[in-house]
Amino acid sequence: MDNLEQKFNETIKMGLDIVKETEEDRLMTLSVGPQHPGSGHFRFTIKVDGDYIVYCDPDPGYVHRGEEKMCEYRNFIQNIPHLERPIIHDSTNITYSYSLAVEELANIQVPLRGQYIRALASELNRQVYTLYWLAIYGIFLGHSTMFMWPMGDRELFIDLLEALTGARVTHAFNIPGGVRNDVPEGFKDRCLRQVAYFEKRLTEYEDIFYNNPLFRQRTEGVGILTKDNAIKLGVTGSVLRASGIPFDVRKAEPYDIYNEIDFKIQYMKTCDSFARSTVPFLDMKESCHIIRQLLDKMPKSGEVRAKLQPNPKGPPGESYKRVESGRGALGYYIVSDGTPKPYRVKISVGSFRNMLALPFLLIGSKLADMPSIYWSLNYWPVEADR
Amino acid sequence: MSSDRSNTQNGSEQKKANSDSTQTSMSKKTEAITPEFEGDLINKIVSKFGDKVIHVIYIRPGRTKILVPSHEIVQVASFIKDTLGFDHAESVSGTDYPKDNQIEVIYHLGSYSVDKLSSQILALSTRADRNDSRLPTLINIFKSVEYHERETFEMLGVYFEGHPRNERFLLPEDWADIPPLRKEFRIKGR
Numbered sequence: 068m069d070n071l072e073q074k075f076n077e078t079i080k081m082g083l084d085i086v087k088e089t090e091e092d093r094l095m096t097l098s099v100g101p102q103h104p105g106s107g108h109f110r111f112t113i114k115v116d117g118d119y120i121v122y123c124d125p126d127p128g129y130v131h132r133g134e135e136k137m138c139e140y141r142n143f144i145q146n147i148p149h150l151e152r153p154i155i156h157d158s159t160n161i162t163y164s165y166s167l168a169v170e171e172l173a174n175i176q177v178p179l180r181g182q183y184i185r186a187l188a189s190e191l192n193r194q195v196y197t198l199y200w201l202a203i204y205g206i207f208l209g210h211s212t213m214f215m216w217p218m219g220d221r222e223l224f225i226d227l228l229e230a231l232t233g234a235r236v237t238h239a240f241n242i243p244g245g246v247r248n249d250v251p252e253g254f255k256d257r258c259l260r261q262v263a264y265f266e267k268r269l270t271e272y273e274d275i276f277y278n279n280p281l282f283r284q285r286t287e288g289v290g291i292l293t294k295d296n297a298i299k300l301g302v303t304g305s306v307l308r309a310s311g312i313p314f315d316v317r318k319a320e321p322y323d324i325y326n327e328i329d330f331k332i333q334y335m336k337t338c339d340s341f342a343r344s345t346v347p348f349l350d351m352k353e354s355c356h357i358i359r360q361l362l363d364k365m366p367k368s369g370e371v372r373a374k375l376q377p378n379p380k381g382p383p384g385e386s387y388k389r390v391e392s393g394r395g396a397l398g399y400y401i402v403s404d405g406t407p408k409p410y411r412v413k414i415s416v417g418s419f420r421n422m423l424a425l426p427f428l429l430i431g432s433k434l435a436d437m438p439s440i441y442w443s444l445n446y447w448p449v450e451a452d453r
Numbered sequence: 454m455s456s457d458r459s460n461t462q463n464g465s466e467q468k469k470a471n472s473d474s475t476q477t478s479m480s481k482k483t484e485a486i487t488p489e490f491e492g493d494l495i496n497k498i499v500s501k502f503g504d505k506v507i508h509v510i511y512i513r514p515g516r517t518k519i520l521v522p523s524h525e526i527v528q529v530a531s532f533i534k535d536t537l538g539f540d541h542a543e544s545v546s547g548t549d550y551p552k553d554n555q556i557e558v559i560y561h562l563g564s565y566s567v568d569k570l571s572s573q574i575l576a577l578s579t580r581a582d583r584n585d586s587r588l589p590t591l592i593n594i595f596k597s598v599e600y601h602e603r604e605t606f607e608m609l610g611v612y613f614e615g616h617p618r619n620e621r622f623l624l625p626e627d628w629a630d631i632p633p634l635r636k637e638f639r640i641k642g643r
Binding site: 127128131133135136137297298300301303307312314319320385387398400402410411413415419420422423452453 | 515516518540541542543544546548549559561565566571572574576595596597599600601604608622623624625633634638640
């Protein structure tokens with residue numbers, strides 16, 4: 068040992084650079100994203116010690132558009148198309164709570180048929196989003212069949228929404244006071260047929276993906292978010308329900324006609340990545356029942372939207388409304404000063420809230436578990452950045 | 454542009470008048486109009502801290518809002534968490550009122566652990582001086598406000614004392630302008 072120390076000192080005397088290894092040298096810093104090998108347009112810095120992640124710092128903002136500031140320059144109706152840009156795959160839900168909030172501010176009553184149609188559109192859209200998420204989740208766990216199948220089946224619902232709204236992805240369908248169009252002819256039969264087919268497909272998903280031993284090995288027991296921690300971090304949506312808390316805005320605070328619909332909150336108690344990836348799947352199954360009931364109970368005729376003033380406005384005041392989107396509670400806080408333009412709009416999105424769980428779950432887990440944890444959080448970078 | 458500006462000023466005036474009137478005639482108003490359950494919740498807070506501290510802005514079904522001075526917000530928040538059972542923040546937002554020279558910060562609090570409160574959102578708001586906007590952080594009471602407060606810091610320039618990271622979050626790294634959600638920040642070309 069003395070010999071070694073002597074050699075070391077001699078080498079330094081000779082003018083050669085030798086640096087002793089410190090504790091910090093064992094750690095390697097990795098930047099995941101923003102050009103994305105599996106993160107979306109989102110970057111987080113991690114430090115690994117061997118196989119284990121010891122540090123994680125999310126750095127969002129690569130797709131920040133300033134939606135909230137943009138809202139202050141446009142009137143309540145003009146705001147609709149740009150507000151759905153943060154999450155185009157779930158565009159009906161992100162404009163849903165906006166419409167609810169504006170309706171409360173401007174005191175607009177929505178006709179019953181309009182309420183049913185927009186609930187139907189939001190259920191269909193939630194399926195589209197969940198299938199897209201499932202496809203990406205599948206491919207990042209190396210399961211390419213699970214990429215192809217949901218992408219293909221997603222077309223079923225996109226076609227339905229195209230018939231209903233006229234657009235494939237960005238619908239701008241919900242407006243304060245109801246929906247833009249009535250249901251086209253023959254829609255009910257077509258919808259029922261495709262939902263029945265889709266339910267059959269869901270059992271096949273279960274066989275090939277959820278019962279796949281490889282998938283289960285990579286997700287079961289990985290990234291445990293206990294009930295207490297889920298509450299503490301204030302997560303929402305499928306992440307919350309996977310931690311054993313049966314909370315769904317559609318039940319907790321039924322909006323529109325959801326108190327007339329019979330459905331169960333889907334939740335699991337295992338708190339791991341497997342639960343977080345299964346809860347959206349169970350939600351899709353439940354959503355099929357909801358769609359059928361909505362089609363069944365919808366009034367046969369009637370108005371689909373209330374007549375609006377050219378520039379709807381209400382007295383000064385504020386409103387906070389939320390709906391259950393594909394990623395959890397999606398709330399709008401709108402302050403109005405009595406003009407047709409909002410004074411302040413705040414969008415409280417599920418992705419932003421679930422981001423807090425990311426460093427919490429990653430620190431202490433293996434680097435190889437990163438994709439299965441990250442995608443199980445149902446995180447959509449564009450929505451989080453707004 | 455000028456008409457736009459005057460509109461917002463009028464608005465905040467009206468708003469102020471509105472909130473003033475609610476504050477002065479609060480005790481009568483709240484009991485008369487409000488739904489029972491929400492009224493009970495607020496009465497618990499008011500009876501603990503007194504109506505000099507707690508200003509009730511509105512009580513509606515499922516939604517309540519109170520305004521507290523910034524030096525009392527930590528005590529009020531911990532009372533709300535420990536005694537009433539609101540356990541997480543859904544959103545934290547700031548609103549700029551140049552007319553009053555104030556910035557309002559609002560915490561929308563919800564509850565997962567108490568079934569009865571699942572439909573309730575309690576908005577806990579406080580106001581900071583616009584020129585020296587400093588507020589105590591609530592991160593030690595509600596861990597879930599961490600990123601929300603950080604966002605409010607960069608978007609409105611409210612410094613949260615005690616928050617570990619009052620740092621850039623969503624904006625570009627080379628952002629060198631005023632906080633963008635302040636009213637004097639105007640989008641280029643508008």
